[in-house]
Amino acid sequence: MQDVTCVVEKLVYGGKGLAHWNGEAVFIPFVVPGETIRARLLSKRQKIWEAECLEVLEPAADRVQAPCPYFGRCGGCQWQHLSYESQLQWKQKIVAESLMRLGKIENPKVLPTLASPKIWGWRSRILVHGDGQGLVGFYEPDSRKVVDVERCRIADDAVNAQLAGARKTLATQKADLELRSDARQGFSQVNPGQNEQLKKLLQSLAGPLAHEHVVELFCGDGNFSRLFLDRARIFVGVDSSSVAIQHAIRTLAPLHPRNLAHFFCDDAAQWWSRYQPQTPVDLLLLDPPRDGCAKMVEGVMKHRPKNILYISCNPATLARDLKFLKDFAGYSLVQTQPIDMFPHSYHIESLSWISKETA
Ligand SMILES: C[S@@+](CC[C@H](N)C(=O)[O-])C[C@H]1O[C@@H](n2cnc3c(N)ncnc32)[C@H](O)[C@@H]1O
Numbered sequence: 001m002q003d004v005t006c007v008v009e010k011l012v013y014g015g016k017g018l019a020h021w022n023g024e025a026v027f028i029p030f031v032v033p034g035e036t037i038r039a040r041l042l043s044k045r046q047k048i049w050e051a052e053c054l055e056v057l058e059p060a061a062d063r064v065q066a067p068c069p070y071f072g073r074c075g076g077c078q079w080q081h082l083s084y085e086s087q088l089q090w091k092q093k094i095v096a097e098s099l100m101r102l103g104k105i106e107n108p109k110v111l112p113t114l115a116s117p118k119i120w121g122w123r124s125r126i127l128v129h130g131d132g133q134g135l136v137g138f139y140e141p142d143s144r145k146v147v148d149v150e151r152c153r154i155a156d157d158a159v160n161a162q163l164a165g166a167r168k169t170l171a172t173q174k175a176d177l178e179l180r181s182d183a184r185q186g187f188s189q190v191n192p193g194q195n196e197q198l199k200k201l202l203q204s205l206a207g208p209l210a211h212e213h214v215v216e217l218f219c220g221d222g223n224f225s226r227l228f229l230d231r232a233r234i235f236v237g238v239d240s241s242s243v244a245i246q247h248a249i250r251t252l253a254p255l256h257p258r259n260l261a262h263f264f265c266d267d268a269a270q271w272w273s274r275y276q277p278q279t280p281v282d283l284l285l286l287d288p289p290r291d292g293c294a295k296m297v298e299g300v301m302k303h304r305p306k307n308i309l310y311i312s313c314n315p316a317t318l319a320r321d322l323k324f325l326k327d328f329a330g331y332s333l334v335q336t337q338p339i340d341m342f343p344h345s346y347h348i349e350s351l352s353w354i355s356k357e358t359a
Pocket residue numbers: 187188189217218219220221222223224238239240241244266267268269287288289
């Protein structure tokens with residue numbers, strides 16, 4: 001182990017700072033670009049060091065005091081030490097860099113990150129862990145060790161109220177418990193205020209685009225589908241969760257004025273490649289899990305929708321998928337809007353508009 005002095009150059013996806021020492025890259029958590037730090041080199045893999053920050057010798061102007069007493073030990077947040085304005089700017093830069101480096105897109109149009117309406121108390125569901133030895137809370141970074149947490153500052157009040165009860169239940173158990181304030185089952189967007197802003201954005205982006213026949217893959221229980229029911233002549237939503245699809249069939253399908261909203265429980269890629277519509281698909285909506293949409297490209301080549309609106313929670317897989325869509329199907333990125341769904345964490349949601357080059 002060796003202690004070195006270095007200057008942090010930028011933040012990367014995953015939340016760590018990047019510096020160089022002796023010509024080699026060093027990744028350090030909980031630092032801010034522009035800072036001079038003393039770091040301890042911990043391990044090295046393929047010329048890349050992982051390090052910890054021992055001391056900030058010259059702090060950056062956008063370093064702030066993290067308000068949470070668990071920050072740094074709890075794996076939930078990575079950026080509480082960074083001003084919120086700076087978090088938004090770094091999310092925009094990280095998306096742009098991913099699209100350029102991994103997506104091979106020159107000068108992608110990446111808009112400023114849409115701020116979250118709430119930056120504390122925004123989270124409507126959390127997963128807490130009991131270690132069976134009295135600790136109840138969240139995991140440490142990159143570990144299964146539990147940090148004992150009495151109150152989570154990013155969770156909303158209703159969730160924190162449940163946490164008190166969960167701490168008693170899990171005190172002697174090695175188990176996990178999901179706590180949520182939204183009374184739903186399965187997946188739901190974790191930041192309800194930002195979800196509303198995302199829906200407005202989706203609506204305004206989709207408004208001028210052709211939307212006679214809309215397909216939504218990974219539709220969940222229809223969070224976004226609802227926006228298209230009175231606009232699309234034909235709407236089809238697909239998700240692999242039967243609970244979510246049953247909910248959509250029950251609550252949303254009857255809202256379509258001509259009874260032409262259909263929801264299917266299926267694997268999105270398989271369904272999309274098999275789909276044989278009578279009229280062309282104009283608009284494709286995608287909101288996949290973190291591993292992205294690579295398997296949807298074959299279906300895109302078959303159906304050739306005029307426009308694709310892709311909601312992503314991972315800029316790396318987004319960039320990869322955009323490259324596939326560009327190289328194999330002739331689509332191009334019009335713009336990407338980063339959306340801060342997860343304040344104080346490195347996670348980045350975004351909405352991309354992708355169009356056929358010859359549309
Ligand atoms: C990010 S969530 C989006 C849900 C929805 N758009 C929303 O806002 O509530 C991803 C969804 O993909 C679904 N999913 C995961 N793997 C799938 C697959 N192979 N085929 C279809 N759906 C899948 C999950 O059930 C989940 O509902």
